[in-house]
Amino acid sequence: MPEIAFIMGKSSSGKDSIFRMLADDKELGLCKVVPYTTRPMRSGETQGVEYNFVDDAQADRMAAEGRIIELRSYNTVHGIWRYFTADDGQIELGNGSRYIIIGTLEAYKKFLRYFGEEHIMPIYIEVDDGIRLERALERERRQQAPDYEEMCRRFIADCHDFSEENIAECNINKRYSNNAAIEQCLSEIRRDIGNMMIN
The missing domain is CATH 3.40.50.300 (P-loop containing nucleotide triphosphate hydrolases)
Incomplete structure (x- = not known):
């Protein structure tokens, strides 16, 4: 199921x-x-609601710890923005x-x-x-x-x-x-x- x-x-x-x-x-x-992103927060968004907004250093630390399930990088007109989901305890299957x-x-x-x-x-x-x-x-x-x-x-x-x-x-x-x-x-x-x- x-x-x-x-x-x-x-x-x-x-x-x-x-x-x-x-x-x-x-x-x-x-x-x-709640996924994560390194892009700037938009008008009307709230930290921890639409996304967990982090900087590149935080994203790199989580990747080094093997905590990222999936990650996408977009080369925008403002530079590279990353979006990802982390294995951070939010999902526990079978409970x-x-x-x-x-x-x-x-x-x-x-x-x-x-x-x-x-x-x-x-x-x-x-x-x-x-x-x-x-x-x-x-x-x-x-x-x-x-x-x-x-x-x-x-x-x-x-x-x-x-x-x-x-x-x-x-x-x-x-x-x-x-x-x-x-x-x-x-x-x-x-x-x-x-x-x-x-x-």
Whole structure:
């Protein structure tokens, strides 16, 4: 039975909002796994909520200690930003707890290798690229210092990272459409998590 719900999707697919709502759902009772990043905190983010924000020296120490499950590095217009998940005691399989985490498709592959496919439920959020671009632009406009160049880089990179070939390689057979009201997508995911993970 899966113990980890793994949320993923391209940038501006709504995955962050869906992740927060599922993590806050008391009926589901999922334990939120907070990943790490070396990128700067954005407007509205809080340390230990969206990410554990660390510097490069801290990330290097954790890597040297063998505590990193998966790590991705992105060469952004601001330099290299790292995102990773650490084996830091947040996940303990077999103790009756159920977990929720958000990540990339590449991170999902590494979770499969680390924990085993039988322990993970993939939740892939899909949005039409035109709608996604509109949402990305609107989100960037709300930032204190909009960075449209980085927004475009992320948008283009996701087309490669979440290619149909990469999705098929991960045996992800179900997709959750978030083109319309987020509540519709959320309702379907809640039902599936309830059926597959909570019973």
